[in-house]
Each structure stands twice: as structure tokens, then as C-alpha cells.
Amino acid sequence: xxxxxxxxxxxxxxxxxxxxxxxxxxxxxxxxxxxxxxxxxxxxxxxxxxxxxxxxxxxxxxxxxxxxxxxxxxxxxxxxxxxxxxxxxxxxxxxxxxxxxxxxxxxxxxxxxxxxxxxxxxxxxxxxxxxxxxxxxxxxxxxxxxxxxxxxxxxxxxxxxxxxxxxxxxxxxxxxxxxxxxxxxxxxxxxxxxxxxxxxxxxxxxxxxxxxxxxxxxxxxxxxxxxxxxxxxxxxxxxxxxxxxxxxxxxxxxxxxxxxxxxxxxxxxxxxxxxxxxxxxxxxxxxxxxxxxxxxxxxxxxxxxxxxxxxxxxxxxxxxxxxxxxxxxxxxxxxxxxxxxxxxxxxxxxxxxxxxxxxxxxxxxxxxxxxxxxxxxxxxxxxxxxxxxxxxxxxxxxxxxxxxxxxxxxxxxxxxxxxxxxxxxxxxxxxxxxxxxxxxxxxxxxxxxxxxxxxxxxxxxxxxxxxxxxxxxxxxxxxxxxxxxxxxxxxxxxxxxxxxxxx
Numbered sequence: 001x002x003x004x005x006x007x008x009x010x011x012x013x014x015x016x017x018x019x020x021x022x023x024x025x026x027x028x029x030x031x032x033x034x035x036x037x038x039x040x041x042x043x044x045x046x047x048x049x050x051x052x053x054x055x056x057x058x059x060x061x062x063x064x065x066x067x068x069x070x071x072x073x074x075x076x077x078x079x080x081x082x083x084x085x086x087x088x089x090x091x092x093x094x095x096x097x098x099x100x101x102x103x104x105x106x107x108x109x110x111x112x113x114x115x116x117x118x119x120x121x122x123x124x125x126x127x128x129x130x131x132x133x134x135x136x137x138x139x140x141x142x143x144x145x146x147x148x149x150x151x152x153x154x155x156x157x158x159x160x161x162x163x164x165x166x167x168x169x170x171x172x173x174x175x176x177x178x179x180x181x182x183x184x185x186x187x188x189x190x191x192x193x194x195x196x197x198x199x200x201x202x203x204x205x206x207x208x209x210x211x212x213x214x215x216x217x218x219x220x221x222x223x224x225x226x227x228x229x230x231x232x233x234x235x236x237x238x239x240x241x242x243x244x245x246x247x248x249x250x251x252x253x254x255x256x257x258x259x260x261x262x263x264x265x266x267x268x269x270x271x272x273x274x275x276x277x278x279x280x281x282x283x284x285x286x287x288x289x290x291x292x293x294x295x296x297x298x299x300x301x302x303x304x305x306x307x308x309x310x311x312x313x314x315x316x317x318x319x320x321x322x323x324x325x326x327x328x329x330x331x332x333x334x335x336x337x338x339x340x341x342x343x344x345x346x347x348x349x350x351x352x353x354x355x356x357x358x359x360x361x362x363x364x365x366x367x368x369x370x371x372x373x374x375x376x377x378x379x380x381x382x383x384x385x386x387x388x389x390x391x392x393x394x395x396x397x398x399x400x401x402x403x404x405x406x407x408x409x410x411x412x413x414x415x416x417x418x419x420x421x422x423x424x425x426x427x428x429x430x431x432x433x434x435x436x437x438x439x440x441x442x443x444x445x446x447x448x449x450x451x452x453x454x455x456x457x458x459x460x461x462x463x464x465x466x467x468x469x470x471x472x473x474x475x476x477x478x479x480x481x482x483x484x485x486x487x488x489x490x491x492x493x494x495x496x497x498x499x500x501x502x503x
Contacts, residue, residue: 020403020410021488029487032329033415033480036321038472041479044073045317045379048295049309049467056308057299058346058353059093059215059270066295066316067275070344073320074277077327082276082341083363089274091357093347096121096213099264104229106238107257116232119263121213124227127263132195134158134239134255140197142188152252155193158259159226160236161185163201182228190225196261197228200236200247215270215350217357227263272296272346274354276363279326281339281490288339288364289490290372290447291482292355292438293319294348304463309470311460314379315452316344318479325483336490338370345438348376355438359445370495371404371448373486374439378478379470382455389471391419392478393453396434398425401448401496408450411484416477424453431456448496452482 020026047053047069054062071087083089098121102113111117138148140161148161163182182199189197233244240247241256275295281287293315297308307313323342329335341364347353359366378392385391398405412420424433434440439449459465489496 020407021492023414025491026411026414026484026488028334029329029484030415032325032332032334033483033487035325035328036476036479036483038476040321040324041317041475042467042470042472044320045309045313045470046467048316049307049313051305051307055299055306056295056297056313058272058296058350059095060299062299063272063296063346067273067344067346070275070295070316070320074275074323074342077277077324078331079277079279079323079327079342082278082343083274087275087277089276089358089361089363090271091217091273091347091354091361093215093217093270093272093350093353094267095215095270097266097268098211099266101262102264103262104231104235105260106235109238111235115208116235117229118209119227119229120209121211121265124263124265126265127196127227127261129158129195129259129261131258131260132156132158133258134160134198135194136160136240136250136252136255137189138162138252140185140189142192148252149188149192154189156195157254158196158198158261159189159192159194160198160200160231160239160255161189163199163203163230186225186228194226196226198231198236198239198259199228200233201230202233215347215353217353229261229263272354274343274345274358277323277342279323279330279336279340279342282335282337284337285339286368287495288341288369289336289486290341290343290369290442291319291322291375291486292343292345292372293375294346294354294438295344296346296349296354298349298461306461306463307466309465309467310377310380310454310457311465312348312376313467314377314454314470314475315375318375318378318452318475318482319344321479322483322486326486336487338490339364340486340490348438352438352441355441359441366445366447369442369445369447371401371450371489372439372442373450373452373482373489374437374442375452375479375482376437377454378452379472379475380454380457380459381471381474382457384455385421388419389474390417390477391421392481393421393424393433393455395422395424395451395453396439396443397422397450398500399434399449400443400446400498400500402499403496404448404450407488407492408481408485411488412481415484416481418477418481424455446498448498450485452478454478
């Protein structure tokens with residue numbers, strides 16, 4: 001074979017590997033795509049975004065109720081459990097709560113946690129101090145221009161300083177010092193060996209700190225800096241041995257009374273879960289296509305339920321519809337060649353935690369995972385498309401595989417005929433949506449992805465994201481596009497090439 005002939009043959013092989021399924025083969029998917037109807041979607045979304053689910057916040061009973069419902073749907077479709085014989089992949093999460101014994105004591109006076117003594121649980125660690133001397137350091141500045149610690153030894157002691165909110169910069173030290181953050185002062189105090197920091201702050205605008213912290217995946221890591229506690233004038237007066245009116249004239253130095261502090265920070269372990277269903281393939285069953293959406297949302301705040309109908313009840317419902325359609329195809333003898341995992345994840349609103357846990361603890365080899373199709377908000381219309389509503393944003397479809405976009409566009413051109421909007425696929429997109437949903441954890445492992453998205457609307461992350469605002473006809477077409485794309489990926493001869501490296 002001559003070089004020219006060899007080159008031509010290689011080109012043909014490359015084109016075959018990148019080519020989408022012929023229309024005739026792809027048309028076999030149509031009866032099953034047609035099971036994705038507005039009624040099917042609405043029935044399930046009304047359950048997922050109901051008041052009973054309480055906003056589906058990760059680690060709450062509402063999230064657990066949603067997981068049970070999703071599991072029942074997968075089981076009803078005839079799918080198999082996808083997490084090593086179970087429906088759920090549980091992962092650890094912790095939330096810090098404030099213990100009931102938290103208090104400050106000075107000169108025989110017990111001051112429970114509350115308005116006069118409080119701390120930010122999210123930036124504090126557990127603390128136990130007994131009869132520790134307190135040193136007043138004025139405004140607590142210790143930078144290249146000024147040192148309020150001059151001549152003072154605060155190592156192993158508690159530091160008290162004045163908050164910038166209450167006490168403006170003095171005339172001798174203005175400019176950059178104005179509005180110095182208490183965090184900077186805490187840093188200086190910690191570096192000088194202080195065991196804790198008390199900030200005298202009577203500002204009534206200061207919000208109350210919550211009694212529970214943010215959720216995280218590790219146990220309490222402890223703190224490197226001294227804890228910072230806000231105290232009112234009455235507490236500072238007890239420590240100083242003077243009346244409240246005299247606090248502004250305090251001189252730096254050790255104060256009259258030591259303090260004891262018990263800051264009881266109790267980590268509570270939660271067990272949120274990803275819900276996985278498995279559909280076994282035929283001759284290429286060792287290769288796996290993932291179809292994902294996150295089922296968690298924001299829960300309840302100030303007595304209001306954040307229903308999350310679009311974010312991401314719509315994407316979760318899409319995963320259910322796709323699972324049902326493929327299950328029906330298999331029952332009809334048209335099952336996919338590659339296996340498919342339908343995974344609804346929790347923890348997305350907490351920082352993509354559920355999907356991150358999955359890729360760090362995969363249940364199917366990542367090297368055998370051919371793609372992830374992720375639906376996150378696919379039921380609404382954004383302000384930019386109010387006049388031309390037949391659209392869907394596609395993000396990330398060409399970042400890792402040159403074959404993905406041709407497959408998607410061919411399916412759309414033949415069947416769903418929507419405007420495929422690539423606006424947010426621009427690497428310069430200031431919204432950085434590519435990095436903000438669960439597909440990104442797959443992409444970081446070199447797995448081709450498509451993120452299906454309808455854009456942000458006025459109800460994003462508000463209690464008003466409700467089912468009555470979902471466009472179910474449009475949503476059905478969008479989910480059908482995902483189905484045709486998934487059908488091609490699951491049934492093509494060659495695995496999707498990973499021939500690009502932009503993330």
C-alpha cells in the first residue's frame with residue numbers, strides 16, 4: 001500500500017470513528033423518545049418540587065424523601081440498583097452545631113451564648129479556656145505603620161480590642177487603617193500567641209450568627225487562628241473592672257479580671273446520598289454512559305420553602321424520563337450496546353459535593369466511562385430567549401471530544417430542531433457555567449460531557465422557582481435531544497475519542 005493510499009485509509013477510519021449513527025439507526029430511538037411527554041415530566045416534577053420535599057436541601061429529611069421517591073421510580077421502570085447492588089451511594093457530610101453549654105464566665109458571672117457573647121461558628125473551632133488573663137490592645141493594629149502591642153505580652157492570653165464599626169480611626173492613624181477588618185486583627189493577635197480574641201462591638205446592625213455551620217465532607221479540621229468572640233460593652237466592663245462609659249478611655253494593658261470560655265462546637269455527621277440506577281448494555285456493556293442531574297436544592301429559609309422546580313427538579317425529572325425511555329427500549333429488544341448509569345446526585349448546591357464524591361469513589365471505572373450528559377435547569381426560558389423560546393444552551397460539548405458536537409447537532413437537525421445556543425461555551429464566559437454543575441467533576445477526569453441548561457431567570461435560587469412556571473412542552477423536546485444524543489453515544493461502533501484537552 002502506498003503512502004497516499006495508507007493516508008486515505010486512515011482518514012476514512014478517523015471519519016468513521018467520529019461519525020454519528022446513520023439516521024436510519026437513530027430513527028429506531030423515536031418510539032422511545034416519544035415516551036418523554038409533557039405529562040410524564042409534569043407528574044414527576046410536581047412530586048419532586050412539592051412542599052412535602054421541603055426544598056430537598058442536602059442532609060435534610062426533605063432530601064431523603066426525594067431520594068426515596070427517585071429510587072422508587074427507577075425500580076418501577078425495571079432498572080437495576082446502580083451502586084454495587086444498592087440504589088444509593090452514601091457519602092459523609094458534617095455540619096457543626098453549637099453546644100448548649102457554650103458560655104463565657106468572668107468574675108463569677110455566667111454569660112450564656114447570645115447577644116452579649118457570640119462567635120461565627122463557621123470560622124471558629126472548639127475552645128476551652130479557664131481563668132485566662134485578658135490584655136486590652138486598643139484597636140489591635142500591628143502592621144508596619146503602627147503596633148498597638150508594643151510593650152505588651154499577649155502570649156497564652158486573651159486579647160480585647162475595639163471594633164472598627166463602633167470606634168472610628170483616630171486622627172493620628174487614618175487612611176489605610178480606616179475600616180480595617182476584624183479578621184486582620186485576629187490574624188495579628190494569633191501571630192502574637194493570643195489564645196482568643198474578644199472584639200468589643202455594640203453595633204446593633206451586626207447580624208446574629210447561626211447556631212449551625214456550613215456542611216462539609218471532613219470532620220472539624222480545627223482552627224489555626226485564635227477564636228474571635230464578639231462581646232458587648234457590659235461584658236467588657238466586667239472584664240475591665242470599670243463602668244461601660246469608661247471603656248473608651250481604657251489604657252492598653254492587662255485588665256482586672258480573667259475569663260473562662262467554653263465554646264462547644266459539636267460536629268453532627270449526615271449521610272446524604274447519590275441515587276444510581278443501572279441499565280446493562282449488550283456487546284459493549286463494559287463501557288458506561290452516565291446521565292446525571294442533581295436532586296438537591298436550598299431547603300427552607302426563614303419559613304419559606306425553596307421549591308427548586310427548575311433548579312434542579314427539572315434536571316432530575318429529565319433523568320427519570322431518560323431512564324424510563326431506555327428501559328422501555330430494552331424491554332422491546334432495543335437495549336443499548338453500552339451500559340448506562342442514571343445518577344441523581346445531592347450536594348450540588350453545597351459545592352458539587354455528591355458528584356465529586358462519586359468521581360473520587362467511582363463505582364464504574366472512570367477509564368470505561370465514555371461520557372456524562374448532565375441536565376441542570378432545563379424547564380424554563382431565560383430573558384434572552386423570550387421572543388425565540390425554542391432553544392437550549394449547550395456547554396462543554398466540544399471541550400474534550402471533537403465527536404460530541406457533531407452527534408448532538410445531527411440529532412437536533414433530524415429530530416428536535418431547536419436552536420442550540422453555545423453562548424456560555426465561550427471560555428471567556430464571565431458566568432463560568434462550565435465549572436458550576438456536576439458534569440465538571442467528570443470533565444476533570446477527561447470524560448467528555450455536555451451540560452444542558454436553560455439559563456438563569458428571575459426565580460433562580462428563590463422560593464418562587466415553582467412548577468407552575470415550567471414549560472413542559474419545551475422541556476420534553478430538550479430531554480428528547482438528550483435521549484437521541486445518548487442513544488447515539490451508547491450504540492455507536494467506536495467509543496467517543498478524547499482528543500481535546502481544554503477544561
